[in-house]
Amino acid sequence: MVKISVIVPCHNDGQYLPRCLDSLTGQTLQDIEILVVENRSSDNSQAVIEEYAQKDSRIKALSISTESLSLARNKGLDKASGTYVMFCDPDGWFEPDMCRIMYYAIENSETDIADCGISCEFSADMTEQDRARRYSEDFSGPRRSGIHSLTRKHLLSTNPTVCSKIWRRDLIERTALRFSPLRAHEDYDFWYRYAFRSRTICYIRNQLYHYFISQASINDSLASEDNPNRKSRLDVAMSFLDFVTVQQPKITDRTRKTVVAVFEEMAEQMSCLLKGNEQEEICRIINSTLRNRLQTETFFTPVAGTISNLNNGGSMTSLKVRRLLMNTRVLLNRINGREISDSLKYSIAVNDSRIQYRKNILSHK
Structure with missing residues (x-):
């Protein structure tokens, strides 16, 4: 049994695939298999895969007849034989030591999963504004290191990107875990379900995975009315x-x-x-x-323009104390001539709404 199965889904990614596969075949940990799953590509992806498979026997060329990221990853999981599983996007790539560091991290810590930092790599045509927004929103990376219990806090605060993690294949198989055929955000779904059945996590601050972002992905905005x-x-x-x-x-x-x-x-x-x-x-x-x-x-x-759960803010006493503390922050900012941040304004609005909600509940009892 190999130590790690690395799964690479591929759909029309021929221009990026050599960089990805070079990073995987060049890993310092040699005992890995690389499962490349091609799905309905119309470019040279299949030719690139076959060329690399001929040069390195660790590369296994797979295919599916449906254009689906989830199904491609699931095909890889079905064929995986490694003790652990890792994922790599066809336009992303691993640091040379990534497999070795991740393998020994999860082995030595005896945790259910290990997660590393991510380095954002942008296409040359991306604006500085888009670069800054995508980096700050999605890729802050682990703010902690070492072994932790996988609490609700860690489940929600951990970056859900599957490519920055090493997963136990036996846990995946015990829970019959596969990627759901969702329209988007498959990583969130897989991460939440795996984490629910896990007890511990090992965080590694090293930025070992390179996540590629292009202007095309920015232009394909989820906010579009017809999306x-x-x-x-x-x-x-x-x-x-x-x-x-x-x-x-x-x-x-x-x-x-x-x-x-x-x-x-x-x-x-x-x-x-x-x-x-x-x-x-x-x-x-x-x-x-x-x-x-x-x-x-x-x-x-x-x-205040954001969906909030008003029935999850603690007792009336804690809400009033929170309001007092936030109002004190507002007063200090004004004394010092500082602007009140939008996040503080939003927190005050939500807290006041929760207080009013509690009052309405109490008045009807």
Whole structure:
């Protein structure tokens, strides 16, 4: 059995594939297999794969007849024989020591997963504004290092990118875990479900994976009105709920809070992509779903342009203390001549809405 199976899905990525495969065949840890899954490419991808497979027997050329990132990765999982699994995008690449560092990190720590830092690489045609936005939003990397319990906090704060991690194949197989055929955000879905069945994680601050971002991916904006993927984060939360109810038929209070937290995270991320009436529609769906399937009361509602769960802010006392502290920050900023940040304004608006929500609940008791 090889130590690591590296899965590379490929669709019309012939121009980038040599860089990717060179980084994998040049790994300092030699005991790996490289599963390249081609799916309905119309460029020279297949020729590139065959050329590299002839030069290195560790490369296995696979194919599927459907254009699907999830199905391509699943094909790789079906054929994988390694103790561990890693993923690499066809336009991304590994540092030469990535497999070795990740392998010994998860082996020596005896954790369920290891996660490393990501280096963003941009195409030459990208603007500085787009570069700064994508880097700050998506790729801050691990802010911690070492071994940690995989708590709800870590589940939500860990970058979901599957290519920055090494996964235990036996855990994947025990839970029959595969990528869901979602329209977008497959990494979130896979990460949440794997993390739910995991206990520990090892963080490595080294930036070992190179994530490539092009202007074309920026132009394909999820905020476009005719883009069907604008609400796809709700699909991620629903998929996680489906998975949890199968894995744990009798939902515990801890699991219930984790599911609600995932819905909160996905709803907040969707907010900037949706109009007011669309936000209200999403809130109705979430509140109804969680009430009927988890028997828990939530009150997701638009607040200051962002979807928030008002029924998840702590006691009335803690909310009032929080308001006092935030108002003190506002006062100090004004005394020092500083502007009040948008994030602080938003936090105050949400906190005040939660206080009003609590008052309304108490007045009806």
